[in-house]
Amino acid sequence: MHVLEVNHLKKSFGAVQAVKNVSFQVKQGEVFTIIGPNGAGKTTTLEMIEGLVPPDQGDITFGELNWKKNGEAIKKKIGVQPQLSAMFDLLTPSEHLQLFASFYDKNRPEEEILKTVNLTEHKDKQVRNLSGGQRQRLAIGLAMIGDPEIIFLDEPTTGLDPQARRNLWDIILRLKHLDKTIILTTHYMDEAEQLSDRVCIIDQGEIVTTDQPDALIKRLTVEREVRLSFLGHEEAAIDSEKILNKLSVVSHIDRDSTELKIWTEDPEYTLLELFNYTKQQNYQVDQISIREMSLEDVFIEFTGKEWRD
Amino acid sequence: MARLMNQFKQMFLMHLKITFREKQAWFWGLFFPVILMVIFMFIFADSDDDFEASVAVVEENPNEVSTAISDQIEVIPVLNVDHQLESQSEAEQLIKDQDVTAAIVLPQSEEDSDVLLLVNAEDEQSTTTQVVSGVLSNIVQQMNLQVVGASETYAVDFQTVTTGEHELSYQDFLLTGLIALAVAQGGLFGMIDLVDMRRKGLIKRLRMTPVNMSLFGLSDMMMRLLFSVIQIFVLALIGVFLFNATLHINILGLVVLFIVGALSFNAIGYFISSFSKTTEATWALRTFLAF
Ligand SMILES: Nc1ncnc2c1ncn2[C@@H]1O[C@H](COP(=O)(O)OP(=O)(O)O)[C@@H](O)[C@H]1O
Ligand SMILES: [Mg+2]
Numbered sequence: 001m002h003v004l005e006v007n008h009l010k011k012s013f014g015a016v017q018a019v020k021n022v023s024f025q026v027k028q029g030e031v032f033t034i035i036g037p038n039g040a041g042k043t044t045t046l047e048m049i050e051g052l053v054p055p056d057q058g059d060i061t062f063g064e065l066n067w068k069k070n071g072e073a074i075k076k077k078i079g080v081q082p083q084l085s086a087m088f089d090l091l092t093p094s095e096h097l098q099l100f101a102s103f104y105d106k107n108r109p110e111e112e113i114l115k116t117v118n119l120t121e122h123k124d125k126q127v128r129n130l131s132g133g134q135r136q137r138l139a140i141g142l143a144m145i146g147d148p149e150i151i152f153l154d155e156p157t158t159g160l161d162p163q164a165r166r167n168l169w170d171i172i173l174r175l176k177h178l179d180k181t182i183i184l185t186t187h188y189m190d191e192a193e194q195l196s197d198r199v200c201i202i203d204q205g206e207i208v209t210t211d212q213p214d215a216l217i218k219r220l221t222v223e224r225e226v227r228l229s230f231l232g233h234e235e236a237a238i239d240s241e242k243i244l245n246k247l248s249v250v251s252h253i254d255r256d257s258t259e260l261k262i263w264t265e266d267p268e269y270t271l272l273e274l275f276n277y278t279k280q281q282n283y284q285v286d287q288i289s290i291r292e293m294s295l296e297d298v299f300i301e302f303t304g305k306e307w308r309d
Numbered sequence: 310m311a312r313l314m315n316q317f318k319q320m321f322l323m324h325l326k327i328t329f330r331e332k333q334a335w336f337w338g339l340f341f342p343v344i345l346m347v348i349f350m351f352i353f354a355d356s357d358d359d360f361e362a363s364v365a366v367v368e369e370n371p372n373e374v375s376t377a378i379s380d381q382i383e384v385i386p387v388l389n390v391d392h393q394l395e396s397q398s399e400a401e402q403l404i405k406d407q408d409v410t411a412a413i414v415l416p417q418s419e420e421d422s423d424v425l426l427l428v429n430a431e432d433e434q435s436t437t438t439q440v441v442s443g444v445l446s447n448i449v450q451q452m453n454l455q456v457v458g459a460s461e462t463y464a465v466d467f468q469t470v471t472t473g474e475h476e477l478s479y480q481d482f483l484l485t486g487l488i489a490l491a492v493a494q495g496g497l498f499g500m501i502d503l504v505d506m507r508r509k510g511l512i513k514r515l516r517m518t519p520v521n522m523s524l525f526g527l528s529d530m531m532m533r534l535l536f537s538v539i540q541i542f543v544l545a546l547i548g549v550f551l552f553n554a555t556l557h558i559n560i561l562g563l564v565v566l567f568i569v570g571a572l573s574f575n576a577i578g579y580f581i582s583s584f585s586k587t588t589e590a591t592w593a594l595r596t597f598l599a600f
């Protein structure tokens with residue numbers, strides 16, 4: 001069942017085409033991540049879906065509901081954490097939650113939310129005295145207070161330190177366990193890989209590709225990069241290089257003294273052959289690694305561009 | 310219905326808390342007018358005869374701001390504008406000759422907000438100088454508010470100061486005037502200001518929720534009303550009991566003034582923001598309606 005369907009969204013600001021032709025569907029209970037560099041059109045896409053920015057073209061439907069006819073009903077179903085969340089500096093997290101709770105028919109309990117976003121200890125501090133991470137967590141808490149079915153999080157971890165980012169990942173996974181549908185944007189590849197059921201890579205207002213993170217990675221060219229280094233003399237590396245070059249699965253090798261970088265279509269077979277040889281020759285292998293393919297490689301592969309964070 | 314009541318209650322509580330925690334609101338709304346009143350009351354406590362300072366106004370380069378200020382100066386009974394000059398040197402000569410107590414040099418252009426007060430060096434510490442500069446800084450203060458875009462409230466309010474009976478003693482004049490001033494300022498300072506909320510993106514944040522924006526506006530007005538009542542009460546208490554002033558206030562008039570002035574301006578704002586889809590459009594409309 002699709003809880004959200006977006007078809008052919010377009011939005012321009014003057015001469016800037018922020019969103020060119022964006023379509024996707026989101027299933028109930030999934031974490032759907034929109035990832036792309038700054039300026040790719042993530043926020044604009046979300047704001048159109050959230051009913052804040054009217055699209056120039058395209059449709060947005062939440063099941064049977066659309067913004068034209070069912071605006072109020074949609075607002076009750078969704079929770080939003082905007083990229084820059086404005087809050088009342090002089091009110092506390094607890095007071096924010098109570099105020100926002102009064103806007104909705106149903107609520108999640110305040111204590112539960114404070115616990116989920118780790119703010120129980122700070123619930124009575126005025127917002128102006130909270131740290132960036134604490135504010136961000138409050139913003140997520142506010143997105144949850146009306147017990148929404150769909151939660152939108154716009155770059156929830158941008159600008160946070162690594163520890164705070166991990167904490168937020170936990171929060172997002174907790175929301176997922178509550179069976180919420182989560183639509184997330186980020187420009188951190190590792191985050192998209194860790195959290196999402198599906199990712200949608202967007203660049204310059206256009207969707208590059210959409211799929212499960214591991215499926216995207218599998219789609220990449222089969223070649224993998226294997227690195228290894230030998231103990232002792234260069235000899236071991238030089239001899240190994242000769243042997244490996246004879247294998248048809250190996251396309252290319254770089255050698256730097258005792259270190260080898262091997263590009264191969266079949267890392268397992270390549271290593272097996274290599275180890276047979278090194279054992280025979282009594283060469284000692286020191287370190288070995290196979291580079292993990294990541295979404296970053298997917299982005300580079302699909303756009304032909306460097307990924308800039 | 311119960312939900313709407315709860316929503317209203319929460320919003321009012323929010324306004325109450327914010328107002329209570331906003332030191333600016335207390336300072337400008339209560340402390341400042343009280344201090345101003347106490348100072349002025351003491352200055353005039355012994356003088357039975359009318360106090361008047363004769364001043365010259367220098368307007369070298371008439372513009373919107375300078376005209377507005379000079380209009381304000383003219384309606385203030387304490388200041389008698391005896392000379393309208395076009396250059397600062399003429400004014401300096403008049404001061405030297407002791408023809409006027411002070412000269413007020415108005416801003417050269419709309420961007421330049423400096424108002425210069427010229428006085429005779431020997432008089433620098435005199436009561437008159439202090440009164441004139443006090444009044445003047447108050448006007449400039451008001452002008453700043455106008456620049457911020459809250460013109461309606463002030464313009465309406467100042468009239469109550471001048472349309473009172475002519476036989477007012479200065480105590481009475483001050484009391485009445487300061488109350489009106491405080492009410493006007495209270496409506497502008499400290500409390501949640503729609504313009505400021507929009508600037509910070511709070512309106513946008515609220516629009517992501519099923520909030521009822523008219524309730525929001527209503528609770529804001531209730532808070533302003535409450536604050537004004539407190540202001541009037543405190544100022545009147547101090548004025549009447551400490552300085553024996555008579556309260557020349559038409560409560561009904563003040564209520565009407567409050568409603569017509571502050572509310573209409575804000576109400577229109579709330580009304581529009583609860584309808585209009587985009588913030589930019591709302592802004593344009595609000596600005597348009599303000600004139
Ligand atoms: N209100 C606006 N007015 C003009 N240009 C805008 C506006 N909002 C976004 N843009 C432009 O649209 C593009 C996409 O922006 P945005 O959706 O914020 O990207 P992202 O969230 O992916 O960083 C950018 O080039 C940005 O400058
Ligand atoms: Mg963004």
